[in-house]
Amino acid sequence: MEAQFISRHHKHQPKANQCSSSVVKHIKAPVDIVWSLVRGFDQPQKYKPFISRCSTQGDLKIGSVREVNVKSGLPATTSTERLELLDDKEHILGIKIVGGDHRLKNYSSIITVHPEIIDGKPGTLVIESFVVDVPEGNTQEETCYFVNALINCNLKSLADVSLRMAMQDSIKSINRF
Numbered sequence: 001m002e003a004q005f006i007s008r009h010h011k012h013q014p015k016a017n018q019c020s021s022s023v024v025k026h027i028k029a030p031v032d033i034v035w036s037l038v039r040g041f042d043q044p045q046k047y048k049p050f051i052s053r054c055s056t057q058g059d060l061k062i063g064s065v066r067e068v069n070v071k072s073g074l075p076a077t078t079s080t081e082r083l084e085l086l087d088d089k090e091h092i093l094g095i096k097i098v099g100g101d102h103r104l105k106n107y108s109s110i111i112t113v114h115p116e117i118i119d120g121k122p123g124t125l126v127i128e129s130f131v132v133d134v135p136e137g138n139t140q141e142e143t144c145y146f147v148n149a150l151i152n153c154n155l156k157s158l159a160d161v162s163l164r165m166a167m168q169d170s171i172k173s174i175n176r177f
Contacts, residue, residue, distance in 0.1 A: 010110055012108075021147070023151045023152055025125075025128075027162050028123050029163050030124065031115040033165050034158065035113045038158070039091075039093055041066060042054060051068050052070070067080055076100060078101055079099070081095050083095060084096050093110070094110045103135040104147070109151075110130075111126065112126070114127075126158065
């Protein structure tokens with residue numbers, strides 16, 4: 001199933017000086033909760049632990065731009081990102097980094113969210129893929145390793161926040177009775 005989704009939605013065509021990869025995460029929370037967090041282009045800090053603040057202007061639609069402040073500890077302080085793809089029906093979000101003080105040049109990513117059953121309960125399969133230039137002085141392997149580590153941290157946090165929200169929803173349902 002994962003390979004099918006990757007070949008269908010995650011078609012990056014890296015050039016010679018770029019690397020590309022995809023990361024998969026199974027989350028024990030329903031797809032609507034996970035998607036509500038992922039599609040929040042204007043609030044990535046809700047689940048991305050390295051973002052301290054985000055500002056956007058205007059309606060959230062394809063072409064919208066967000067200014068992101070990165071927490072200290074990473075080799076960056078700001079990132080300017082454009083919403084490239086938003087499909088609520090298929091649960092697909094695509095972004096492209098268009099500026100900032102970091103080394104992720106020509107970075108674009110696609111994240112897809114798919115319903116699945118985990119341990120007999122509604123769960124979510126999340127796939128995030130990217131393509132990025134390999135910075136001067138780095139290898140493709142080093143660049144992919146760094147970006148994969150960042151995405152893995154973000155997806156682990158997404159899983160934690162989604163699970164917490166799902167548990168809160170369950171408690172609210174129980175308290176209604």
